[in-house]
Amino acid sequence: MAALLLAAGATLACIAPDANGQETRRRRGGAEAAKPVELTPEQVAQFTKIANDRKLNVDDLLAAAKTYMPSGRHDDYVLFSSGGQSGQVFAIGVPSMRLLRSIAVFTPESWQGYGFAGMEDPVLKGLEINGRPVNWGDTHHPALSETNGDYDGQFLFIGDKANARVGVIDLRDWETKQVVKNPLTVSDHGAAFVTPNTDYVIEGGQYATVLGYGYAPPEEYKKSYRGMVTMWKFDRTKGRIDVANSFALELPPYWQDLADAGKAVSDGFFFINSFNSEMATGGIESGKPPFEAGASKRDMDYLHIIDWKKAEAAFRAGKAKEINGFPVIMLDTSIADGILYFAPEPKSPHGVDVTPNGQYMVVAGKLDPHVTVYSIDRIKAAIAGKKFSGSDDYGVQVLDFDAVKEAQVELGLGPLHTQFDDKGYAYTSLFLDSAVARWSLGGDYAKLHQEQPWKLVHKTSVQYNIGHLCAAEGDTVSPDGNHLISMSKWSVDRFLTTGPLLPQNFQLLDIVQPGTTMPVLYDAPIGVGEPHYCQMIKADKLNSWKVYPEIGWNPHTQQLDPNAPKKGEEGVTRNGNKVLVKMTAVRSHFLPEHVEVNQGDEVTWRIVAAESAQDATHGFCIGGYNINLSLEPGEYTEFRFIADRAGTYPFYCTEFCSALHLEMMGYLHVKPQTKTASAGPSN
């Protein structure tokens, strides 16, 4: 009870997080409660002057008013974006487009202490492929976990195209918990996409190889090369992919591209499109047509229609064959069990996106100016009625195009990807036109809008070369229809020149008004990699931890770690040439501050951040030993290294934790091994 207490601790200031607008009992910090705005003539004059001085027009002022976040105000949405070749995921607030943070997944990242925890770092072990470190990724498609087809804010999955891996991020602490490597294929593309209740994470392949890291010369392409799609079983309770209950399907060596899971009426199916059904093998150097020509010859490729519930049944019935130790449902089983059907699709298409009600699959033409819309009712009827136009070289039945096609909508050049809103519109990115097309859906959606069904309504130019696009919750069963991001690949002249390597341009479009009003509001440069896809979730669906639940928490296991040193247990103990350091870190000191070892000792270092205040993060680095940890409040970490270089090594806290942050340090003394010493540790 006696209490006072105070805290001059931060007298000199420490890091001051933004006031976040929450009211305390006596004081209101950050944003004041909004009052209706009424501009006086003087204020109007002031606005006018600023606008004219800065050369802003009225649309610019409106755009600013729609996107500006006052200090301390939180964004409505969080955009989880692939980080492209950075191997990371970025989280961006919408509508302000402020970068909130990155999440390291496939690439070691020093701020987060991701991959800098000495030898046998579990992060680095998890990134090894066939015993070789592969410390980068080309992250492509993030997938938020879903419940009944809607984002639930619990987990985020992300695919690594370069190395055919899927990362699992726990959105309680925004950390990567697992990286699974596909044992069948070297690279992939269609990852990650989830089934409506996150039973499975779908990883579609792309460039065909001999499955399971095999070899065959290109002449045997048709015979030996194969595509695949992997169904990673997700265990929500453990927060991990359950590899033992996962399986794959063998596919013809067409280059499978993007995927999307069916939902509602199409639940139980997923869809993948493909290109290079020509099975071109390139060879420009030998005078043969290059891939870019050979793979684009035919007018039609194949939309893959996969009944994953039947596939799961076949896997459980033991019909899968092992390739490289991983169960694969072979093509003949898929054909015999009615798991796989094709539908023709024009031509080298890119995205396949399922409408919120699950009824329609929208395939964007890429080299064809249309989007082609299929309906699940027609697909089911065609399968039941055996309306086939033939079969491919591998015996897969091809459904009759006219039987399954609902509509084709001409949008423009280079349609790639489609998202949806709540007003019966679809939005498709047009790469070559550098535009976002708004078009009207038909069927049950026709009553939501005033337009003719299946018609282009409007195009807004974007800058430039849009790839994916993302509307607020725009790939779920209930899109919000209020923000859209154009992931423009080229920025060219949009920002100050940053040398020859330019940032990508995330452009925010306002899609609230129907019809032809769809302005670009804001350009956000992304100078840390080329993102591919992103998803936008309502911020209040996320239940992130403010600090770890208990002091001594191990983020790898997501529980209290029995090895975490408790207060009073700190110290250094030796067993032969193995040294165990138990350390606590609390503002503003490490305990112990001196750690003495002998050259050649194997040092195991256990350190816990004995903090529970939000943002009171510590770092821990040992210069010269390539060690840096991020010790978030409550976090426990263990790392090991061989103290093979003698000397005196300062270690220090790498986060500006407090006024006495610079004093938060200590020394690692590595005593040199002397040749004559016989009593010392032998090495």
Added chain:
Amino acid sequence: MANLLRSLIGPRVPEEELRTHRVRYLTPTFIFMIARVLLLVSIFFPYWHMELEAPQYPNGLFLTAYVNHLTGDVREIDGLNHYIGMRPLGEAAAFERTASVWMIIAMFLLVEGAAFIHSKWAVLLAIPAITFPGGFLADLSYWMRTFGLNLDPSAPLSSSVKPFVPTVIGEGGIGQFRTFAELGTGYWLAVACAGLTILGFYFHRRAYRPLALRMAQTGGERIG
């Protein structure tokens, strides 16, 4: 000896008297009962709160004292206090926190006892309960003062923050922190207990004093 005992526990109420003036005799008993129940219940409510505000703690830090424990941002406040050399809060009033529940139970029983003792000496049994709120505040002030004035001179910020007397109730400040302290529900329950106990004595004496006087007139020696 028996007389002394009789004079201590006071007159018993004759059956007939009790029947005719039931309210008169049951009122103090009833008030004492409410008083001691309030005191017992106060164990479960905070006696004292403090909120600390500083720029880097936009949501504030909170400290809540019950008679037997301290909750809130104790770890964080201890962590900050170490900079100025203040001892951890857990070391303050350790005896009081351990003993408080037993003390309250004892006071509960004593007040209960006071209802059965009809002499003026019954007030002695109630003195602890009546003085408890004052005692709590005095103890709290003592510990705040002791902690504030006995800062470790080797602490990191000992040169910039000198020993001080923290504010027990109301607004205070140290460094970049503003502090707001106030008494809590539990404390006010204890105050209510004390008040009711005093009120109970008014009715106690109103009931038993005439009885004692009357018995003294009729039965010789005055008891109670």
